[in-house]
Amino acid sequence: ARVADPVLLRHLLWAAARTALPLQLHTGFGDPDLRLDRCDPLLLTDFVRAVRPTGCRLVLLHGYPYHRGAAYLAAVFPHVYADVGLALTHTGARAGAVLAEVLELAPFGKVLFSTDAHGLPELYVVGARLFLEALDATSARWVRDGAWCAADAERVAALVAADNARRVYGRGDTVTGDGT
Template sequence: MQKVNLNGVKVVDVHAHPFVAAKGEEDAISFLKKLSLSVNPNMFSKEESTEKHRPVPNSNMWIQILLRNMAQYYSCEESLEEIVKARNKKAADYGEYTKELFQDVQLKGLIMDFGYPQPPLDRSEFEELSGARVWEISRIEPIMVELGKQGLNFDEFVSRYKKQLEEDLSKEGIVGLKTIIAYRSGLEVLEMDEDAAVQAYAEFTRNDRLPAKAFRDYCFHLAMEACTASGKFMHIHTGIGDGDVVMTKASPSFLLDTLRKEKYQDTKVHLVHGGYPWMEEAAFIVSILPNVYMDISLQNPFAGHGVERIISQVLELAPFNKVMYGSDAFTIPEMNWMGVKIFIDCFERVLNDWVEKDYMNAEKARYIGEMILYRNFEEIYQTKI
């Protein structure tokens, strides 16, 4: 029976963050910290054990899979010390190393959130570093924070905010806006209430990390309106992420009432991270709302071997043409590289299982693989890579 093989298929990552060329070498602990979603400074410590097969303390399957693949790629012993040593040698020319990793997995383009890290990095510099084409989303929260520091009254804030959104959406290479409202007040976005927003704006100007819910909801709606008018995408962080996410209100199900409002029926929405671990809810939403799409990022690659299960679960309900590949890579090129490798390995297992069960032939299964790796991006964002 013919097997599905996705190696060599070009890839577009629809959600990642930029990084700069590192200065100096990594040690084992600094390297591990850059691989982790944890912000705990004590998450990793120097390995004192001499037991050969003992896992790196506080590592998980994502880190295990990455280290094993790196050892194979460098042809070195599968130990953290040897891997970091070989990696430092390769990364002495950081630009060439980054391009090598991107080319190895055919990573040709990325939609990037330059809202992290702050201050924002330069898009053209990242394109030069990586050799890949980059599109950008403009995160609304840094705009809100900057305007909130300027002593504006509410009406002045709204006027300046709307103008900035329009200007950003008109720039070359920017494909939409993004919000991380899930980190601040949650995804249960209520109707616009100007009186309540004015009061919450005073709270926001005192401390821009506070929920200030009515104000954030108001700004969310203004951003949705700007995306509707421009025909560009609203990217919404859904599901888990940084430790300060409002977990009880991070499920994409909280967005459903807002997204199915008549005024947003033509608004293009991209559910970032596919709502993980509530990815079935995101899959249901994209199956019933024609202009809502999702990516499989963050859970890929950070769920490690679980990516196979996640892909299968997402595609239980989500139409094949509504799902895109992503990584949420954010610090070092190995994240981008391993994101593609884990995803392809897991996706091939899913696709070949479908072929073995005679749900489809290998040719159709490969085409579905190509859809999620790059074809859907080209169709949804109406651009070629």
Template sequence: MNLADIPLIDQHAHNILRPEVVAQYPYASAFTESYDPEIINYHARHTFFYRRSLREIAALLNCEAEEAAILARRESLGLEELTQIYFRAANLEAIYLDDGLQPETILPISWHERFIPVRRILRLEILAEQLIPQSEDFAQFLARFISELDPPPVGVVAFKSIACYRSGLDIQPVAEEVAAAHFDLLKQQLQNQPLRLTDKSLIDFLLQQALLVAAKYRLPVQFHTGYGDPDLDLRLANPLNLRYLLELPQYRHVPLVLLHASYPYMQQAGYLASVYPQVYLDFGLAIPFLSVSGMREVIRQLLELTPTTKLMYSSDAHSIPELYYLGAKWGRQLLGEVLEQAIADSDITVAEAEAIAVAILRENALVLYQSTPEIDTSSLSNSF
């Protein structure tokens, strides 16, 4: 199946880094989840993902498939033209950006809007980290935290939690007085240094406060699940740990989007999506970071049990615009291959496969986020 003509809704990605920041890092650092210098400077260049990607990037930029040649071509084109090339090649319709990843180093959402319609994903833990140092006591902090979410800020299409990174997905009930005590202890430990919130009781409490707001507005909440950089404990990243939240009736109408195919827990994620109406999945990061056979297997395992109305495309692109293109290229190609096999297996018909492809690549996201206002494209530049 050729799915190239289907425009994509990239329902989870990150801002591109400022050029002066990108210049400080080796090119290979964008192709690994590790931040260890030995991985970045040597081993990352020996992954299937990196080697395959050099050829694909070079073909698009019309240069040799060597890192030095690609870097020279990138320099000659400049970031704006590069972004235009990659976004057009990806055939993107809109992107939903989590701008909480390295917020001090990224280009603003307004920069990205020069190329494509953008909606914002609000990262909850970053919001808390910003408000805690500014708040004298827990009551003031909690009031400010909720007021920042209710109503959701203009342009925000979803909330997002990185509890998976900080304390794991086994979210448990926390009494307000317990959260307040942990807040007071945290405030005592602050020494005019950047705050990184890792306190499980506070994270669990604040996440559930945010879920109550999300329930009020039927706003999706995205969860990092599965693999990422070494900051997380992969053992705590299994989405099955979310059972407590999934069973609570007050969150029944909050769409929960399990990001990154929950890799390597694809079948567990698919099971959750098959039995809990509020659970949705995407397959960004696993695609394009895995080998071709690995990416194909991710989509295949997700669709073993997941209703096709529950699966969505994303790239989880970050840092450089290449990742938007690579995610789009392989997301389309391998979804098409898996659907072709499903036709051969008699799971679905050709017509059903075509409808499923459109649903996964764009329509499911449009339906899920339909409670938000229409994207205003009147301010988009016509120069790109």
């Protein structure tokens, strides 16, 4: 069951934020019992601002159909990251367009991928395959259009596929400087 009491929910969020560990926040769609109109990550802007001094990194999960809002928050707040995993899995053929929209706004060092698979083991494979196809198509288009060179495409792929998550979750510092 979800925590519904607003006082308890606030207490838990702030207790988690004070640990300075990454805090994952589900935004956008994902569960049948949610109210999608209350899942827009932009509704978290005041909380995002208030949490910053704690050192807690906020990871906005899913995001769809509010993935642009999640990307915006990742762009303007140094402690916010956007995870696109479930958004890509559920948009299927449109996964490339969704990923491109996130990459247009969020710094490359702030975008993470996860399969967010649950249930059938095959969903991990499907999620990973959709991500790779979306990333390959987006990278190829941007290289062809002259926005990126091949080295840029490889660097961004490594960041989004694994390096950003390693850095955010403390699995090794593979990115330096400003997180890009």
